[in-house]
Amino acid sequence: MKVIIIDDEKAMHLIMRKFLEKIPNIQIIGSFQDTNSATLFLNNQPADLAFVDISMPNESGMQFAKRMAETCNNLHIVFVTSHKEYAIDAFDIFALDYIVKPVSLERLQKTVRRALAIHPLSEGTKEDQNANRIFIYCMGGLEVRSEQGGGVKWISRKSAELFGYLLFNRGRMVSRTRLMEDIFGGMPPKNAETYLNTTIYQLRKSLEPHGLKSLVKSNTDSYGMDIADVYIDFVEFEDKLKGFDVIDASNLDEAIAIEELFVGDLFGERAFLWALSDIERFARIYAVFIKKLAMALLNDHDGDSVAVRLLHKLLARNELDEEVTTLLLNAYAAQMDRGSFIRQYRQYVKILRKELGMGPSQKLVVLYSHLLSNLDRV
Structure with missing residues (x-):
């Protein structure tokens, strides 16, 4: 897949290249600090995917994307920006994705996977020219x-x-x-x-x-x-979950791949009122699956860091979830990371007292004391 980068900050070119070069099937064919240079390039050299900053000199990334929608139908746009407030406008002009800086390799990998899933369709090599999946x-x-x-x-x-x-x-x-x-x-x-x-x-x-x-x-x-x-992503997600009553070493990789299908709540920022019950239902399904996956990763011993990453995603959705905090404390203890272990517990206690005016459960207090004593003996 041929990729271009458009950002007026040269440092972002280096960061994006560093991450994108680690992702298979990606060929970076150009980097530009303004949309005019990118447009001139695209007139002679087609690209499949463009990572575009929104705040740009002369012409904004949003204006550029609108022009590309008219002239380059096969160019997928991914906005990379420091601003969250343009997300709805971005998806209204059909951006493939919207990434808020700072950029991470994990976030880019998800975007590229989605783009690669669509990319073969624009190659003009369909077996059935009448097909329109x-x-x-x-x-x-x-x-x-x-x-x-x-x-x-x-x-x-x-x-x-x-x-x-x-x-x-x-x-x-x-x-x-x-x-x-x-x-x-x-x-x-x-x-x-x-x-x-x-x-x-x-x-x-x-x-x-x-x-x-x-x-x-x-x-x-x-x-x-x-x-x-x-292909409907939420149907695919729910169908795949049905085969995961048990997660263990034999299906960990497949379970992690399924987690990546959940790129955000159902309908994202649109959050239609009539869909609220389904939005909440999918959020619950996702939370239950991640907790089960995190436990399997902790049992696998080599999956502690992945478990921590996934649990922090859940905690960002609900800071008051004691079950997630418990799993995180176990993960940090397994990593022998005493500093993160203590910080996580204290942060949870602080949030509980601030939001609910109460302390942690006796069960969590006992677990914390037990794990901390083990860490102190190391």
Whole structure:
């Protein structure tokens, strides 16, 4: 996969190159400090993936991405920025990913894996030229890609929301009344009906360039989505988890690979109100899986550092989770890392007292004392 880097800071070129050169199947073909130079280069040398800073001189990375969407359909854009506030705008123009600095190798690897999953589709070597397989990514955002037309560009945010709603009800027809209540709730009925009609039209127009307009089915008072042979990331994630009642040395690598499918909460920052229960359900499923995986990694002895990394991801989602803190303390004790062990415990106690006005459970206090005494004897 051919990659370019666009950032006005020369230091970021060195950092990005250092990480990207460690990732297989990546060829860095150019680095640029402004979008004009990158555009001139792309006129003669096609690239597959561009890592673009948003804050750039003259033309912003966002403006550059909008131009590329019109002229280079096969160029996937990944924003690399110090600013979190542009994320929604970035995905509205169909960025492949959005990375907040500082950049890590792990984060880049996830992005590249997603890009490589899509990349072969743009090579023009399809066995069946009439095929138009669809890839839908709902973890961390809402992204729809087709072999025929690349990424779907939503005409409006409501059209994207309607797609997500019908996707979750795939195989079932949904009444107009229910759609108006769940997506346009709070509006007067007449207004809601008008907005629904407009949004249905916008959704079909968004899908039309990809040959997907017929996905949306309708009858006299209902709408639905007819999907077959489609890759849906949250379905893939949930299906793969069903085979992991037990995680041990025999399937650790596969379990770690499955964890990487969860790149963020369902629908990411869009977080549609009607999807809140499913967002919470997937978050719980993920948490249970990571705790089980972390225990298996700790039992494997060589997986302590990976366990620590995954547990900190969980703790960032819920700082009050005592089970995660317990596993982290065990991981640090296994690493003989007395400093991190003590800091983790004290930080958890401080958060408990601040947020809940209470101390840790007696069970955790006993575990901490026991592990600390073992570390002191070393």
